[in-house]
Amino acid sequence: MRHTIAVIVENTPGALTRISGMFSRRSFNIDSLTVGATDHPDYSRMTICVHGDEEVLEQVIKQLSKLINVIRVSLLEPNESVERELALIKVNADKDSRSEIMQLVSVFRAKIIDVAPRSMVIEVTGDEQKVDAMVRLLRQFGIKEMARTGRVSMVRGTKVVKV
């Protein structure tokens, strides 16, 4: 079972190491981890996706909460939250395949952000399934390079995860 956790952490050197170190030391499996700024200069927000049963999840949350630099830990229920992932995909594209790729990009509401004689860079945003589907379809043209962000997630409605 996969879970998404939002973590507000102090912006201090070592906070990320402490968190990733805790995961490896306790043998918890991280699927993805993203970090970015919040609207408060002292705090960052991480979105961590972990694999495990209910017991593992409970331990992950408790062990995260124990870290001094961690201010808040919230489990984001999949039905009650929105999630997005972004991928940049550099794909082989010559004049024969270019228009077909552009059609796919338009169906996925993705964007072409760079074009070269033999390749294109595509930006796709969406939930994980959508990004996966895009990647699968582009594979036939030959993917030269790919960069994915991992998931960011937020609770729907007025509820917030803040300091």
Added chain:
Amino acid sequence: MTKMSGAEAILACLKEEGVDVMFGLPGGVLLPLYDAIYSSDIRHILVRHEQGAAHAADGYARATGKVGVCLATSGPGATNLVTGIATAYMDSVPMVAMTGQVATSLIGRDAFQEADITGITMPVTKHSYLLRSAKEIPKAFREAFYIARSGRPGPVLIDLPRDITVEEIEFSYPEIHLPGYQPSVKVHQMQIKKAAKALVEAERPVIYAGGGIRYAEAHLELFELAVRLNAPVTTTLMGVGCFPEENPLSLGMLGMHGTKYANYAMQEADIILAVGARFDDRVTGSIATFAPKAKIIHIDIDPAEIGKNVRVDIPVVGDAKNALSEMLKHVSPRPRTAWNDKVDYWKKEFPLRYVMSEEVIKPQFVVEKICELSPDAIIVTEVGQNQMWAAQFFTHKDPRRFISSGGLGTMGYGLPAAIGAKVGRPDCEVVDIAGDGSIQMNIQELATAVLNDIPVKVAILNNGVLGMVRQWQELFFCERYSHTTLGSCPDFVKLAEAYGALGLRATKPSEVEDVIKEGLASDKPTVMDFVVHSKEMVSPMVPAGASLEEIMQLEG
């Protein structure tokens, strides 16, 4: 506000925190700090190896309840502290470890004696700081001491680059602001009432108490609750002494080398009240078959401990003293029942025992004699068979008088920890019950004891082997004694004398009492070398991975 150097500010912080002693060893990057220490009235005890400093700070903390402080230089000095820090972490000991670091301008350049000590110690510290400017000193020290001693205690490391110790600052001691750290001390009333009800209605209750009782100083509440409920009490190794063992309700220690009756009681209980204990694998044996009939109430100040190893029916997060005193408000006296008779029967039928010998000294006999001749001593142990015999055959009755490396099982812990304990409690007799293997891992600290006039007493149960490992080889590896024979070197009496300590030896059972008497009467650090039976095994024993009721008596 007064202007001072970073080094002076560090000492001012230690003063603010009430530190009266620290254990350390200087080095290049610490020169400015040691220069400030030279004119400070905080006592500094020079050790011979940094690991000794960490264990001494640990022993001091366990004996006094105060935060232990140790200090080492950058690079190898700092890495030498690691075992001591890890030991303190596993046993939740309040400690602040200060390490020197190369100047901030050199960090990351593989400078001479540079080591990333905050990185190295991250998994074994409660928290750590790498300071980048002298201005950060007061806040870091204030937080470090608070974090070390509050909630579930633990070691905190502060890494001090050389340049910040000479930088001048305006000193003021700040207030604490830690939004990410609010230890849960208060307990949930609903949970307390539920737990109390379950205990009062229990047919076969057992209390399983750990080191949390000692840190919360909850032993009186524990006693009151046990007596009121007529509930038998077993303790973990860390909890030894938290319930007086001469009390009829005491089951002694449980687990791998616990008493048969404690383990039987756990397996038969219908309610187990776990307080400040963490269901370690040495306690539970096979988790799948652990306490199969019991509902479990678990009181712990660390929420992450609840549900970590076993399923818990009634969790109570909070300080053990608060929790138990709240619980006492809801617990009515429970009369003795058939359960108590059954437990008493087990106690009578399966006592801790060993076969006495007239020719060769039995290690258990030495421990019993120390107990008889110095019943109020603080007992510190090394790790292995000596540790188990010290736990089993000394009648413990005070929570701060049994000091042992439980979680990490650090050989070499005993002597430096005994030095720390004696420094913290100079009024008490401090005896390190040691093995000949363990004692050699930090034997150099005899110099620290002698030169600083710290009269600790070391009782070596000298069997010439790494006894606990040898025991497993005998039982589970077809008596193939691979590298567990230490032989008869060194001569511990001569070694003690070489350090200026008193050395004594007993080779026959008839000599044991006189040696202990002479050792206890000595006002010098003393090494008592008891040449004991090398094949003696720690008994009883639950084989690793077996169920607690499969505990077996091993006759030596």
